[in-house]
Each structure stands twice: as C-alpha cells, then as structure tokens.
Amino acid sequence: MKLIILEQYDQVSEWAAKYVRNKILLFNPGPERYFTLGLPTGGTPLGCYKKLIEFYKNGEVSFQYVKTFNMDEYVGLPRDHPESYHSFMWNNFFKYIDIRAENVHILDGNAADLPSECQAFEKKIQDAGGIELFVGGIGPDGHIAFNEPGSSLVSRTRVKTLAMDTIQANARFFDGDLSKVPTMALTVGVGTVMEAKEVMILITGGHKAFALYKAIEEGVNHMWTVSAFQQHPQTLFVCDEDATLELRVKTVKYFKGMMHVHNKLVDPLPGSLKKN
C-alpha cells in the first residue's frame, strides 16, 4: 500500500488527476487497446475530474481510447434526475472530454431485471479485460461504492439496500426530504473492485479521519469495507492532512518521508506536454 499525504483537497485532486493522466499515457491506449478506468461519484472526486478536464483541454491526455465503469447508481431514480449518477458524470466530466458514449458504462437503476443488469455489468468489465485503475472514495463509515458496513468483502455487483446513515447523509441532495431519497442502489462489489489491477482511494476531510485509520491501521473488517484493500497488491490511498488526524504519528511520518519517491509517479511524462 502507498499512502500519499498532501496538504489539502486541491492538492489531493491534482495529484490524483496527474496519476490518472500518467497511467493512461503510459498504457498507450489505441483502437485495439483500451484503457479501462473505474470511476466514483460524489464530492471527493469532483476536483480530480476538474483537473482531468483541464489536462484534456491542454492536450495532455485524451479519453478517446478509454472505457469507463462507474461504481454505482440509485435504483428507480430517473436517469435525467439531477442527482442521478448518470447526470453527475455527464455534468461534471463526460460532457467536457472526448470520451465516446459507447465506452461509458454506468449501471442502469431503472432496468426491468436488476440482478441481470448487475451480472451484465460484471460481464462487460470482463469483456473489456478487467479494470486497469479503479478510482474510489469512501464514506465516513468506511464504505466503498455502496458496500455499506457488513457487506461481504468478496461481494460482486448487486442490488444493495442503503444504510440509514447513507440515506440521511444523502437527503441534502433531495431537498432534505428523507422520503425522496432512493433506498436502494446498484453497486459494484468489494470483490469487483479488488480485481482491478490498481486501486486509488481518495480521502479528504477530518470527518473521514476515523475511516482512514480503520482502513489502514486496523485489521481487515467487513464493518469497514475499505479495509479489504489491505489485501490488494496495488492500492494507493491519497489523503489530505485533515484525514490523517486519527493516524499514529509514526505512520504519518513514515509515509511523508517517502513523498519524494511517490511524487515521481505524477511527474510529467517526457514528451507528454509537448503535444499541441
């Protein structure tokens, strides 16, 4: 595991975006060779998307040969509802970049047969050759995607009933009205994300400090589903100072001491800035 500690949200966003950019460039995707990227929604990745759009506009990266797979979507929420994850991805990322619609995959929460929609999603990931890089965020209770506390750590894409905490937290997006918040979602499983070649998890803010502590300093535990990634061979946690508040000084110092090494991962690639 790598733990990248940066000062604030903006630096986290920029670092993560540069990492994604470099991964795509190093992969050297083409018509016969698509880069597969797993994507989250929510407030945490927003800054990262903004940076990626900037890189695209500067000609530093293209998404022409990128296939994306989103983590989750609400059940029963109309696709064009402003809070649907389809709308989120369109309004915050896809409409600004050169990705083709046929390469975008988001679970359909309005499918007639939800279990087969989930199975089909797993199959699409497989057919695309698995996921190169899965980017994720977590909730304060340590959930990744909608894998709420207690979810199986080998779970696959499926229908999930949301925890009361999540419904209450999301009410702010639905006029503060609990009855308007969807109570179910489709989500990739912990096992689905575990199969990605690489996983990058963004964690910012003091309210997520305890979850980060549970994720990396305590044992693997299905009540903190993000802790499963301790057993993933290639995981990065990218966090800000506030998110480290519950960590041991020793842990923080150790990883900060390695920043000069880790920062090389996001250096501009030779020649990549000379395009355009």
Added chain:
Amino acid sequence: MPSNGSVSDAPITQFINCRILKEHTLQREDLWVRDGRILDPEKLFFDEQGYADRQLDCGGAILAPGFIDVQLNGGYGVDFSTPSEDPGAGVAFVAKKILEHGVTSFCPTLVTSPPSVYHKVLQRFSFFTARCEFQSGGVHGAGVLGVHLEGPFISLEKKGAHPEQFLRTFGGSGGVNPLLEVYGGLDNVSMVTLAPELAGSQSVVEELSQRGVTVSLGHSVANLSQAEEAVQQGASFITHLFNAMLPFHHRDPGIVGLLTSNRIPAGRSVFYGMIADGIHTNPAALRIAHRAHPAGLVLVTDAIMAMGLPPGRHTLGQQVIEIQGLHAYVAGTTTLSGSIATMDMCVRHFQQASGCSVPEALEAASLHPAQLLGISHQKGSLEYGCDADLVLMDDQMVLEATYISGVEVWRK
C-alpha cells in the same frame, strides 16, 4: 461523415468554446444543434450514444438567441406600407439585410394606410407566408413572424406620423368585422396596435386575443383604467412606450401605469416596446421603465425605410430625408422622420443606458418578444428543442455572426 443518431440521421453541430445565454446567465457550455434545433447533449450521449459530427470553435465569444424585432417599418429604402409591384420582394430584401444586425425573425409593420393598401400588401404577404404559419428564416433572410398592423384604429390626437385621413373607428358592428373589412383578413397578422379608448374596442380586443393575434395599446389617449380593462380583455403589449400616448401623470398614469398596475390578471404579464436608440427615448425614461418592470421590456427598432442607408440626402417616396449620424431628418429641417436604429445598436445602447447586465439586454431583444408572441417554446431562448437561431458576439455585444436553424447566414 454520416451521423450516428438512432433518432435522426441529420448531422450534429457542436458550438464549442462559447458562453451561452441560458437561465438568465452566460454559461460556459457547448451548444448542440441537430435538424435546426437545439439538442439535449445528455440525451444524445446516454440514449443514442451519439456525438457531434462537427465542432465549431466560437473563440470564447457569447452565443445568444437571435434577435426578434416586432416593429420594423422598413429599411434600406424599402417602406413596407408603400404599395409596390411586389411587396414580398421588399420584405425579402430587408429580411436578408437585417441578418447583419442579428435579427433572425421579425414582424414587418404597416402604419395606418387606406384599405386598398392593406388589401394589396396583406395579400402579397399572405402569398409570402403561405407555406406555414410563418415564413421561416434562412440564408435568404430573417423569418417573418406575421405582420404587425399599427393602425388605423388609433387616436386622432396621438396619431404621430400616421396620415390622418385614413384613421378609423370601430363603428357599431362589434367584434373584428370592421378590422376584417379594412385589412381584408387577419391571416398572417400577428399583432394589431389600437387605441383602447375607441368605442367598441372591448369586443375587438377580446376577439383578436382569442384568435391568437397580439393586441398592443398605442397611439392612444387612454387613461389607466381603460388600459387595464383592455389588458383584462387580452391586450398584452404597449407600442413604443412613452411615444404617442398621454405623458405619465401621478393622478392618472395612463398607459404607462400598466407597468406597475396591480390589476393585471394573475399569470399574465404586460410587455412594452422600447426604442432604445438614445434619440426617441431619453435614457432616464428608459431607466424608469426598466426598473419598474424589467421582465416586460421588449426592444424594438421601429425603424423606417431610411434605416441602413448611408449618411446624406435620400429621396424616399414623396419625402427627402437627410441622414446625419443616428438621426434621420426631413431634409432641411430638424424634424425627426423616424428611427433608423438597428437592433444590435439598440441592445448595446440599452445595456449602457440602463446599466443592466448583458443577459438582461440580450433577453429584451429575444426572450421577451418571444414570450410576447407566445412562441418562447420555439424562439428567443437556447432551451433544448428551440430553433437554433443564434447570434455570436464579443463582450461589447458587437456581432460576429448570425445563424438561423443552426446555419450560418451572416458573418462579419
């Protein structure tokens, strides 16, 4: 490149790198057009998995709805009210020229004329607009949204430049019969300016409104309660506010009082035309109207045939006109012979004079006239599904290009 949609095979144009006027603000968004209409790109992306066939770089400019002029009497030496061999040709000529002022649709306006002129001209207009409800615009010129008939049922005292001998009253027959008689028909008529104080006006206003003709109050000495009554019968517009009506008086504000009247039926709004050329309306009066009722302000040019002609003396019909700067005088005098304002100039002047925002100024020449004519689902805004009638302009609102149905029809 062949297109990709499952809904339509028409090619898709994406205007990029622009600031579009939407929801009353300038937004950094792309604008997508297919089949001449503005497309919802999110639906295209998720429902059709489609993409644009070509991208048009706007270089950071403002992209706004095309202007709509509901009061234009002529221009470039053409007077719509003067019968000619082919009135359609005159309108078509002006329609083409005003593309360079950002006007993508307009109402050719006829001032008070004898019945024979109405019959002849309207007949030709009807020929001109026969194909559909209104003549759609294109490379050939701005679209015609029906004719605006200003008179002859107006006040003698406030006739302005209208010829006195042709003024009419409604007579006793009731309803629109006198209008049908004088005009020869109401097909292709979108607006009638009349004086509501004339006897019998109630049933005329009511019937015109029911027929979908916009009733405008003007060239009138009506007091406020007469004006309010006309609005309650269906009138929705005031022709060139302040001009050719009683001046504002605090004990009877007259037609001007409609701007702040509390007797407008719920859910309705009164619009008012403004000639914002800096000559026909004092900037202070413009500001009073704008601050009292910003959502009703409709910019009109009310331009006459001298509009578009170069400075100097011109013989137009029976008149000799001298153009100096923005003024058109009856030659040898200081009598104004009418407005020679262009719509883009009015938009800029209105913004400077009123201190309003750029979006507000643009909407006064697009959204508001469209709402007035009841066509805001189709024109005057950049909402999905609307016609892609567009103006491209810099931050000073100086025009760079005009588009109708997504097709470039003029470029500087």
